[in-house]
Amino acid sequence: MPASYAYLGPEGTFTEVALRTLPEAATRQLIPYVSVQSALDAVRTGEAEAAFVPIENSVEGGITATLDELVAGTPLMIYREVLLSITFALLVRPGTKLSDVKTVSAHPAAQPQVRNWLKANLPDAVWESAASNADAARLVQEGRYDAAFAGEFAAARYGLEALETEIHDAENAQTRFVLVGRPARPAAPTGADKTSVVLWQRDDHPGGLRDLLGEFATRGINLMVLQSRPTGAGIGNYCFCIDAAGHISERRMAEALMGLKRICRDVRFLGSYPRADVTAAQVRTPLPGTSEDEFMAAAEWVTRCQDGRF
Amino acid sequence: MPASYAYLGPEGTFTEVALRTLPEAATRQLIPYVSVQSALDAVRTGEAEAAFVPIENSVEGGITATLDELVAGTPLMIYREVLLSITFALLVRPGTKLSDVKTVSAHPAAQPQVRNWLKANLPDAVWESAASNADAARLVQEGRYDAAFAGEFAAARYGLEALETEIHDAENAQTRFVLVGRPARPAAPTGADKTSVVLWQRDDHPGGLRDLLGEFATRGINLMVLQSRPTGAGIGNYCFCIDAAGHISERRMAEALMGLKRICRDVRFLGSYPRADVTAAQVRTPLPGTSEDEFMAAAEWVTRCQDGRF
Structure with missing residues (x-):
């Protein structure tokens, strides 16, 4: 039996069309599941190699069934994303x-x-x-x-x-889909990548969320999506699903994630993967002083100072 | 004909039960509507004095139909909120x-x-x-x-x-409802109030959202909810629905809103109203230097300096 991809069925929906745009789908058996939950469970149990589900819609916003599944339960990882125009x-x-x-x-x-x-x-x-x-x-x-x-x-x-x-009522009505698998080493950076994480605040104080976002901003990292999802602990208790521009193998993203790991109650890494909306050539120049080279040079300089070689 | 309140029908749902906890509901005709949209439209057209609809659920998160109606179209204002435990x-x-x-x-x-x-x-x-x-x-x-x-x-x-x-699967499963009317002078502060606003970022740059939240944090204002909703301009374009602790008649909230008005592309004020979750006695002491008295004293001091009376 070939390796299989689970997807949100039935057959003949936008999800199947989006999945078939992935070259790797051609070599897999594609199996429809009745819900996002059952498709992701198939990955968790090892029944499927990966699952393909919608995660964001430009008209309706985040697909809460998918976000809630990624936030809780056995950790999963996003491998790829696909953007599809919906008419x-x-x-x-x-x-x-x-x-x-x-x-x-x-x-x-x-x-x-x-x-x-x-x-x-x-x-x-x-x-x-x-x-x-x-x-x-x-x-x-x-x-x-x-x-x-x-x-x-x-x-x-x-x-x-x-x-x-x-x-279609809205121009540019699009849905974003993700291919989700078990945790693994993220694919190498392409130059136009995004990193998804879930953050739980340590406690609720003025500026708490601002401080979390500061870990990205301080390092010149742009945020693409911030979705709040209830933690189930009552009204007003939320965790934050964030997509940020960059790859965990890049120095500044690694530093931002380390900062978050220190100050958050919990952080769940959901993967670094190629962006579907832009190519490497279209990625904006980072803020002055926040390029990968400058991060590397600054790290070397601190090491030299620590060694008395300044 | 007595003044009427529209509410999300049909009769016999949690919405009607929550509405009937409001003392003012006893003196109004309560009319069920088939959707959140039609209930709020009844307010916009003047058919109803106010509408009562769910806005947040501790299991499912924001009620997007309500948020999207408040974010767009003729401005409306939240007068009251009600919390109801759902079993x-x-x-x-x-x-x-x-x-x-x-x-x-x-x-x-x-x-x-x-x-x-x-x-x-x-x-x-x-x-x-x-x-x-x-x-x-x-x-x-x-x-x-x-x-x-x-x-x-x-x-x-x-x-x-x-x-x-x-x-009920989740302990403390609650739904938050709001009574929504046409824009008017907000009711006087009770000491335990919240202010709801919608923010549209001017442009998307690293730290953009962090800067918006900084307008609250700098003034010791705690955020209670942050929900992102798509603007309809394509994937990744969001506005932010925020509930913050405090009342627009308080100096620090007024200053924060002025700051946001300056730096945002657009700000929609959705009202200041009593919190349903706590009473004035339970409101936490603000951060040092951010009480209403300290804000007033600081404003007087700057005026004196400007007048050469320091």
């Missing part, structure tokens, strides 16, 4: 006209992205939530609903046709 | 035994709070999501499902009985 097609049974559509279905996450289109084109259509967009397409095939919002690629699989394509 | 009852038709329960239903937000209980007591039960916990109870009454997770108070309304009560 919907209105799928119907062949021959259906727009004026015939009385009921529409899709995953609830699709609703904010098609709300304006619905208001303008099908103001009286009744919305029925489905477990996934692919499931909505299946229910249209079975005659239960008149139309489904799903990726255009789902039409062929369910014997439907696209009455309309390129439906 | 579920398993409601069934009279005579049903636990061993008869093959299908269970509730709002999806209930699922993480009853997951462990289900695994231990009804491992084979099939989960069916409902539009609300009250709706799940109604569907049990109609015979569509065998059992619903809902507040125990919903049993009487739907002719059901509670097979089990006090079901």
Whole structure:
């Protein structure tokens, strides 16, 4: 049996399309799972080599099921990320006209992205939530609903046709997916990498979170995402999921993580991996005095001073 | 017609129970709405005096529908907050035994709070999501499902009985609700208040968010919640919803908000209102040099210096 990747199913969703953009997916068996939790559990138990799940959506924000799974339980690590633009097609049974559509279905996450289109084109259509967009397409095939919002690629699989394509309320509606595996040595830096960590504050005092972020800022490290997630210890108790620009093998990121390890109650490293949004050539020049060379030179200088060789 | 409060319906949910804990609710007509959006729209159009909606849950985190409504559109203001402990009852038709329960239903937000209980007591039960916990109870009454997770108070309304009560996976599972109205002069400070704002960063640079938080920390103001919400401008573009301890009529909070107004691209004030979690007597002493008196004394001293009266 070949090595397998678990992914959030069913087949024919944006997740499967995003997964197939990874070259390594071609050599793996791709197995759909019913939930983010079950896909990640398959990695934890060794049933799958890695799991591919959505983690962030430019309209809805962080995918809390994924964040909460990465924050708790046996540690996992992010190996890769994929960005996919999300536009919907209105799928119907062949021959259906727009004026015939009385009921529409899709995953609830699709609703904010098609709300304006619905208001303008099908103001009286009744919305029925489905477990996934692919499931909505299946229910249209079975005659239960008149139309489904799903990726255009789902039409062929369910014997439907696209009455309309390129439906999206927000320009640049994108979803970010991650390939998650068991902890391992992170891949070598590419020059355009990001590092994901989870931070738990030691206690709650004025400036507590500011001090945590200072460990990055002081070293010229840009933050890309900061999501707070409840720790389960009651209202107002949060941990912070942070994506920062850079790689743990770089001196400044290593120093920032050491600083956080000292001042936080707990830190969970979630991986260093290539950024999907930019290439090395597009990475901005760091602030003066915060390049990798300057970090190395400063470390050597301190060593020389400690040795009396200044 | 008496003044009315809109609330997230249907009747018989935790939202209605929380609303009825407010003394002012007794003198208002309470009208259920089908969504957070429609309840808040009723305030914007003047149809309702205020709307009562959930905003934060200690298990699931921020209620994104509410945050996104407060962040965008015509400005609204939070007048009050209510904290409610959430424990579920398993409601069934009279005579049903636990061993008869093959299908269970509730709002999806209930699922993480009853997951462990289900695994231990009804491992084979099939989960069916409902539009609300009250709706799940109604569907049990109609015979569509065998059992619903809902507040125990919903049993009487739907002719059901509670097979089990006090079901909750997380200790201290609480939901925070807010009463939202049109912008007005905030109520006078009580000594235990919080201030809610939304911040949009001017641009994205290392330390950008740290600098925003510094406006609070520098003045000894504690942050209670920080939630990031997508701005809709693509992956990685977020604004920040922040709750900070204190009242806008206090000198240090006013100064912090002025600082933010200067350095942010935009700031939306969402209100100053009494905290539901503590009383004035329980509010911690501020950091040395950051009490209201010290802020006042320092302002007078600078004025004297400017006048040559030092």
